[in-house]
Amino acid sequence: MRIDYILATKPLISCLKDVYVDLWTRRRRNPKPSDHAPVIGVFHV
Numbered sequence: 282m283r284i285d286y287i288l289a290t291k292p293l294i295s296c297l298k299d300v301y302v303d304l305w306t307r308r309r310r311n312p313k314p315s316d317h318a319p320v321i322g323v324f325h326v
Contacts, residue, residue, distance in 0.1 A: 289324075302320055
């Protein structure tokens with residue numbers, strides 16, 4: 282279960298262009314990777 286969220290107001294939702302999970306932090310091998318994977322939101326305002 283992911284615990285990372287992006288919260289936005291209704292006006293800001295219309296500016297949302299993309300949402301993705303940054304898996305680079307999980308793919309790193311050294312040091313031990315984090316158990317979190319950040320959620321990234323791309324907004325154009």
